[in-house]
Amino acid sequence: MTKKVTTLTLQEMKKAGNKIAMATAYDYPSARIADEAGMDIILVGDSLGMVVLGYENTLRVTLEEMIHHGKAVVRGSKRALVVIDLPFMTYQVSREEAVRNAGRAVQETGAPAVKLEGGADMAKTVGRIVRAGIPVVGHIGLTPQSVGQLGGYYVQGKDEKIAKQLIKDALALQDAGACSVVLEAVPWQLAQLITEQLLIPTIGIGAGVHCDGQVLVFHDILGLQTEIRPKFVKQYGAFFNPMTDAMRSYINEVRGAAFPSAEHTYTMDEEIVRRLRED
Numbered sequence: 001m002t003k004k005v006t007t008l009t010l011q012e013m014k015k016a017g018n019k020i021a022m023a024t025a026y027d028y029p030s031a032r033i034a035d036e037a038g039m040d041i042i043l044v045g046d047s048l049g050m051v052v053l054g055y056e057n058t059l060r061v062t063l064e065e066m067i068h069h070g071k072a073v074v075r076g077s078k079r080a081l082v083v084i085d086l087p088f089m090t091y092q093v094s095r096e097e098a099v100r101n102a103g104r105a106v107q108e109t110g111a112p113a114v115k116l117e118g119g120a121d122m123a124k125t126v127g128r129i130v131r132a133g134i135p136v137v138g139h140i141g142l143t144p145q146s147v148g149q150l151g152g153y154y155v156q157g158k159d160e161k162i163a164k165q166l167i168k169d170a171l172a173l174q175d176a177g178a179c180s181v182v183l184e185a186v187p188w189q190l191a192q193l194i195t196e197q198l199l200i201p202t203i204g205i206g207a208g209v210h211c212d213g214q215v216l217v218f219h220d221i222l223g224l225q226t227e228i229r230p231k232f233v234k235q236y237g238a239f240f241n242p243m244t245d246a247m248r249s250y251i252n253e254v255r256g257a258a259f260p261s262a263e264h265t266y267t268m269d270e271e272i273v274r275r276l277r278e279d
């Protein structure tokens with residue numbers, strides 16, 4: 001039987017200096033691909049909104065949408081630890097609501113853990129969710145749910161004041177019981193400093209090579225989206241054009257009646273056909 005990755009595995013990986021590979025997935029086939037490849041963590045990110053649902057940002061994603069997609073990802077993952085992003089406004093209003101919504105995310109999807117955005121300001125909320133028995137991954141630096149307040153998707157922590165705050169945020173999340181922290185779009189030196197100070201693993205996205213692990217969006221890894229390409233994205237495939245070409249070939253064959261050929265067609269006894277025609 002495949003041994004599942006757990007939060008303990010992540011802890012051991014950090015101790016042993018083994019890097020953690022994490023990617024997003026949003027449905028059964030994408031989860032199967034990532035899991036089969038050996039991904040340690042699969043994140044059902046609220047990037048779902050932009051990547052899969054075509055929203056302008058992540059703010060419109062609902063808990064119902066996360067649960068719907070989370071269930072499919074859990075069904076497609078045998079080994080990876082599946083983490084569900086808590087969407088905007090499901091954990092900010094009150095700690096009670098946060099615990100209830102985190103509970104729904106794990107209970108209804110079957111995923112063991114959740115992720116939420118915010119640092120020291122969210123530490124008490126993280127603590128409450130953890131005390132309810134749910135592992136929490138923190139997320140600091142560029143936090144897309146605060147895009148309005150941040151004024152855009154910019155690198156965070158280049159200046160001393162914000163850098164100091166991000167160190168405090170990471171430590172506060174660790175003290176609150178978070179099992180890991182995502183560092184998004186921060187200078188590599190700051191990410192290295194935070195990684196050295198924390199006992200829990202850091203997972204970087206646009207945070208340099210010294211983090212304990214890395215996360216990228218499924219569609220970015222495979223080159224399935226062509227609209228947005230931040231500096232930190234590396235494409236390991238370029239499947240948008242070949243997939244569009246495959247679709248074009250299908251359309252052309254349908255229009256030219258070249259598909260389906262005999263190979264893709266069922267047949268029946270000609271005698272029955274003759275009788276049917278005579279009826």
Ligand code: KIV
Nearest residue numbers: 024045046047182215
């Ligand atoms: O929603 C998401 O995909 C994320 C990762 C990019 C960290 O939060």
